[in-house]
Amino acid sequence: MTASDSARGTAVYGLYASGQSAQEAVNRLRATGLADRDITILSAQPMEDFEFGHIDKRNWLWWIACGGGLLGMASAFGLTWITEMSWPINVGGLPIYAWWPNLIIIFELTMLGAILATVIGLVVTAGLGRSRGIYDPEVTDGNILVGVENPAADKFEELQKALESPAGARVKRLPTSGQDRR
């Protein structure tokens, strides 16, 4: 779906009380030819018992954390090395750069680097702080939202029909701007 053939600022979505209904809605949307990246799913808790809950699961956070840890380790090494070599003090016959006590500083800053990198990675990769896309406050009551943002104008009816098919579906067809309550 490209920007030129989509109805910008519009959305059609269904609210489902159960995971099974939401899964069925997702499957029906796929049957219309939509890719997973074009389907919006919102829920009040992780839905890992369902297939749709595993969409977009792969992430880089572990590597980002490792990178942050390495950066923290390098910073700690630099801090201790530069400081101790620039202002040498003799403490109880220990070497000017004593590894054993410095390992404590290196460990703490390594972990701090990993923790901070994880949080920054989460904010960036999860798109936190960027208020964008359809939303319905009923999601926090336990409903699962399955919908399509900016669908192609000629596919609106087909998508609405797909979303209405599962039992108990409540379908809304609203402009995105009016619906965005965040």
Added chain:
Amino acid sequence: MSHPAHQQINRDLIRPLLQTSWRFYVLVVLPTALVLAGLISWFSQMFFGFGISGIRWPVFWGFYVTNFVFWIGISHAGTLISAILRLVNAGWRRPVTRCAEVITVFALMIGAMFPIIHLGRPWLAFWLFPYPSERLIWPNFRSPLVWDFFAINTYLTGSVLFLFLPMIPDFAVVRDRATGPRRRIYSVLALGWRGTPRQWHRLETAMQIMAIAIIPVAVSVHTIVSFDFSMAPVPMWQTTIFGPYFVAGAIFSGIAALLLAMAALRRFLHLEAYLHPVHFQNLGKLLLVMALLWGYFVFNERLVTYYGNEPAEMAVFWRTQRESFAPLYWTMVICNFVLPLVLMGIRRFRTITGCIIASLGVVLGMWLERYLIIVPALGHKYLPNSFGTYSPQPVEIIITAATFAAMILLYALFAKVVPIISMWELKAGEHVSPDLIPPATEEHPLGELHL
């Protein structure tokens, strides 16, 4: 139509945020008065000098350092316990984790205040910070006090983030129900959370990484606090057992603090439907295990000292066993070992009331343990010129009491602005696992199309 269990969870856990009863004001006014008294005492100490406290040669570490070690120990309640329970995926952890994580953050803040309170001129506290200085005071990375700085700040930063991350989805729930300025505040805190699968995966992965990272940090923090003692040539301090002994003691006192907090929340916020007796029983069992471990460490420490028979160490040993500190020592043993062993060891007593009594005993006992590590040893070092006594003065007693009040106050205020139980984790626990996980195909690698 909405999920009834979800609505119930939202209603029950958001109610304390949107409604205020007279109990809340009582809970706030009394501790606030005590905290103010503590602040006045501290300012008096700054104005009149340390002479009004009982800290003088040879005991320079009295109540303040006892409180420092005690509160850092209490801080192990939360993040460490929560991280372990998350990693082992213990289902019963869900209502407990946030109650625990909050304790960590506030206990660390209170604990970290004591090195500053312990300074005669706290406005010069920045002199202790490890940065190269133009006054020719530079950081000595071989000092355990500098290790403290790094360890406590890493743990505090990690604990605050470990607490904050799982609150984001709950802030979104409150955002959707609040009005006016509250709505704006919670909107900012929710960081635009929507609940897409992408966001849930990233959050859960981040929590997993944080849990793995925070456990060794928590262990290191109390080990490093123990190094403040074990690196010093003071009788009964220079021992290799102090690291694990302090960590075990910290977890022990942390579990006790958590049980007390849970009991208070259950009573004041009417969370009986979420904090069940089984949660207390499970944590009670953990308390029992830690009591046994604590007894094991104390036995080791005492037996090795006794067999070493080094005169200076034996002098401190007998001071605590049968001389001036004996009443406090045996009170500590009863509180930390006998009481939890009886109350948590016998199933009939492992009730909520039993847990509260045992936990109160452990909190008192662990405070006494810290006091008995510090004061008897400092008052009886190797040479007679370092023999002396310590008697705490009103200023120290009031400041100590004020820290307990500060903990209650901060906890009450937190529970007023943030759902004290993680709502989304509870909801995830409510979710019934279906048999609908379609098999993957080449066309749809994430699952078969089921129409």
